[in-house]
Amino acid sequence: MAVPSASRGPPQRRVHHDTLFFPDGDIVLSAPMDPVQEDDVLVHLQQLFRVHRFILKHNSPVFSDMLALPTPQEHDVNEMYEGVPVVVMQDSASDLASLLNVLYNSTALPFKRMDPNTPLLIRGILRLAVKYAIDPLRARLLEHLASDWPRTLMEWDRLQRDVESTWQYHILAPHGVVDDLYVDDRFPEPASAIRIAQDFGCPEILPAAYYRVACTPAANDWKRMRAGHSHGGPWLSSGELTVRWELLDHTDLMRVIAGRDFLSRMFCKIVEAIREPPPGMCYAIEGQCQSVRTQLKDEILLRYHSKFDALGAINACLEREYQFQDGLRRLCSECKDNQDNAMEPLKENIWDHWPSALDLPEMAQFRNSRVSKDRHVLIDLQQLFRVHRFILKQNSPVFSDMLALPTPQEHDVNEMYEGVPVVVMQDSASDLASLLNVLYNPCTALPFKRMDPNTPFLIRGILRLAVKYAIDPLRARLLEHLAFDWPRTLVEWDRLQRDIDSTLQNHILSPYGVVDDLYVDDRFPEPASAIRIAQDFGCPEILPAAYYRVACAPAANDWKRMREGSGHSRPGLSSGEMSVRWELLDHGDLMRVLSGRDYLSQKFCGIVDSIREPPLALCCDSEIRCEHVRRQLKGQILLRYDSKFDALGAINMCLQREYQFPDGLQRLCSVCSDDQDSAMEMLKETIWRQWPSALGL
Numbered sequence: 001m002a003v004p005s006a007s008r009g010p011p012q013r014r015v016h017h018d019t020l021f022f023p024d025g026d027i028v029l030s031a032p033m034d035p036v037q038e039d040d041v042l043v044h045l046q047q048l049f050r051v052h053r054f055i056l057k058h059n060s061p062v063f064s065d066m067l068a069l070p071t072p073q074e075h076d077v078n079e080m081y082e083g084v085p086v087v088v089m090q091d092s093a094s095d096l097a098s099l100l101n102v103l104y105n106s107t108a109l110p111f112k113r114m115d116p117n118t119p120l121l122i123r124g125i126l127r128l129a130v131k132y133a134i135d136p137l138r139a140r141l142l143e144h145l146a147s148d149w150p151r152t153l154m155e156w157d158r159l160q161r162d163v164e165s166t167w168q169y170h171i172l173a174p175h176g177v178v179d180d181l182y183v184d185d186r187f188p189e190p191a192s193a194i195r196i197a198q199d200f201g202c203p204e205i206l207p208a209a210y211y212r213v214a215c216t217p218a219a220n221d222w223k224r225m226r227a228g229h230s231h232g233g234p235w236l237s238s239g240e241l242t243v244r245w246e247l248l249d250h251t252d253l254m255r256v257i258a259g260r261d262f263l264s265r266m267f268c269k270i271v272e273a274i275r276e277p278p279p280g281m282c283y284a285i286e287g288q289c290q291s292v293r294t295q296l297k298d299e300i301l302l303r304y305h306s307k308f309d310a311l312g313a314i315n316a317c318l319e320r321e322y323q324f325q326d327g328l329r330r331l332c333s334e335c336k337d338n339q340d341n342a343m344e345p346l347k348e349n350i351w352d353h354w355p356s357a358l359d360l361p362e363m364a365q366f367r368n369s370r371v372s373k374d375r376h377v378l379i380d381l382q383q384l385f386r387v388h389r390f391i392l393k394q395n396s397p398v399f400s401d402m403l404a405l406p407t408p409q410e411h412d413v414n415e416m417y418e419g420v421p422v423v424v425m426q427d428s429a430s431d432l433a434s435l436l437n438v439l440y441n442p443c444t445a446l447p448f449k450r451m452d453p454n455t456p457f458l459i460r461g462i463l464r465l466a467v468k469y470a471i472d473p474l475r476a477r478l479l480e481h482l483a484f485d486w487p488r489t490l491v492e493w494d495r496l497q498r499d500i501d502s503t504l505q506n507h508i509l510s511p512y513g514v515v516d517d518l519y520v521d522d523r524f525p526e527p528a529s530a531i532r533i534a535q536d537f538g539c540p541e542i543l544p545a546a547y548y549r550v551a552c553a554p555a556a557n558d559w560k561r562m563r564e565g566s567g568h569s570r571p572g573l574s575s576g577e578m579s580v581r582w583e584l585l586d587h588g589d590l591m592r593v594l595s596g597r598d599y600l601s602q603k604f605c606g607i608v609d610s611i612r613e614p615p616l617a618l619c620c621d622s623e624i625r626c627e628h629v630r631r632q633l634k635g636q637i638l639l640r641y642d643s644k645f646d647a648l649g650a651i652n653m654c655l656q657r658e659y660q661f662p663d664g665l666q667r668l669c670s671v672c673s674d675d676q677d678s679a680m681e682m683l684k685e686t687i688w689r690q691w692p693s694a695l696g697l
Contacts, residue, residue, distance in 0.1 A: 025050035047093035095124030119192035149205035176237035258555035262357035273342035383429035431461030456529035486542035513574035599694035621669035
């Protein structure tokens with residue numbers, strides 16, 4: 001039933017709720033609905049709920065106090081409707097309807113086991129349950145949400161077996177659809193669950209939910225995979241799981257990056273655990289178990305490494321038989337027991353250390369955290385610059401037009417100071433001072449030093465004003481200087497890396513890694529601030545190299561955090577580690593970093609494949625020695641570069657003529673070396689060429 005409103009202003013209409021308007025109700029709640037367009041007029045709708053005070057007061061102490069007052073605080077009771085008072089609510093009509101439905105009928109809770117949409121369906125009710133202190137309802141909603149997520153390693157394994165069996169069932173159906181559902185529609189979606197857990201206090205589900213996100217490629221976006229495909233596209237049809245990436249904030253994405261750093265390091269330990277038993281333990285035919293271990297390592301890298309699924313990789317290693325391309329294979333019982341004894345503790349170690357790898361707060365700290373804000377007295381200061389019109393007009397067409405008018409647009413000239421007019425500017429005094437310095441001293445005032453990591457900070461204010469006041473030559477000059485620090489070709493990239501390596505060798509011999517009061521990190525450009533300038537002011541040519549630097553940096557290598565303390569208390573900087581100003585990267589930047597890491601992780605499989613035996617047509621000079629070198633080289637690549645995602649660095653190591661291993665210098669024969677180098681050079685050029693598209697630039 002629609003009832004016109006007598007209030008003045010934009011057209012309004014009141015609408016009775018279909019089921020929550022009880023004739024014997026003793027109070028009316030009025031809540032806003034989405035406006036509708038009628039005859040080119042925007043009509044504002046208010047939905048009316050005629051309900052019972054008892055229900056509200058019985059369930060909510062906030063409603064109880066509010067309705068006990070003559071005029072409830074923060075609400076407006078100034079009219080009657082059909083003989084009962086009206087309370088104008090600020091909550092949306094849909095959220096209020098959901099809450100009232102639950103209060104009148106507990107079976108109305110929008111729950112279905114493992115439903116990926118549950119967090120979205122309960123969010124509005126949860127928000128009102130918290131606002132109106134309906135604690136039992138809040139607890140019940142969070143308990144239902146938490147029941148979908150494993151909290152122990154045993155529960156995680158059970159969920160993964162359920163996912164695997166469901167996938168086996170769906171993959172046989174047309175387009176991977178059973179009962180109008182994909183595999184992805186049958187399991188909880190992690191990003192929306194994380195958002196609920198963070199906003200409403202359900203920390204126990206965070207480790208499992210973050211693990212799901214960390215193991216999902218950045219391209220697997222919930223909306224994108226469901227857009228423009230009549231049958232969900234190849235991804236959903238093949239059983240891929242997705243993430244609502246847009247719901248994750250900066251902190252969430254940084255946790256995902258840190259988690260992937262941790263999981264990538266764990267893969268090195270997994271490969272180490274696929275090991276030979278002590279001498280004399282293996283009773284299989286000579287070379288049989290070694291062949292299985294080699295195939296298993298390759299299979300682990302191919303199937304799990306690019307997804308960062310360390311737990312899945314260990315579960316694959318714990319199987320009794322391995323399905324390879326040439327059929328089922330197995331280790332002898334002695335080798336299998338030896339391997340399993342290494343894998344089981346490693347699996348538990350990963351699960352136990354996963355929350356700390358994400359830097360998750362303790363449960364009590366999470367639930368009880370509060371933000372306190374100090375109050376300060378603000379004093380408004382105005383800095384005065386007495387300058388020459390000529391300088392401003394000569395450099396800026398905007399200033400030229402502005403100062404030619406009697407009253408400059410967007411500025412306020414209504415007073416004089418020492419006989420000259422005052423123009424009140426909206427720009428900060430520090431930015432304006434930097435700009436004027438450059439305009440008066442164009443040769444000496446530019447804040448530039450080659451390879452200075454602080455350059456983007458120093459030029460940001462000047463750049464902003466150069467754009468605002470159309471000082472195009474200055475803008476171009478600033479961006480040109482910034483771009484000069486970043487390589488744009490593969491040759492330039494290799495030159496920069498050699499410069500970093502030689503600088504590191506020089507610093508590592510000095511106390512605390514400091515030379516002339518500088519760490520290695522202080523001698524090279526910092527990528528996050530450069531990305532921010534490039535994105536905001538148009539310098540796209542530096543983005544591939546800058547994003548690569550970020551993609552290869554551990555999330556723990558934060559510029560500010562690494563500079564806390566001094567001397568020996570800065571182990572990261574002292575050892576030559578490079579850092580990133582992670583806080584400057586926005587959601588789009590972090591998603592590019594994740595996409596880039598997905599790509600580089602896939603390329604590591606190509607690198608390992610390229611460390612191969614030469615074709616039979618080429619005769620190796622020493623098969624046993626070269627095979628031993630290749631095996632050691634694969635181990636070194638995984639140990640030194642895999643956890644840093646530095647595919648180009650790994651290839652450069654493979655291209656060396658000699659390799660420094662723990663047992664000394666080793667080299668391949670010339671035949672094997674030439675064959676490997678030709679494969680590596682092609683792969684290196686492919687990575688550099690495809691890198692911008694991998695980032696979506």
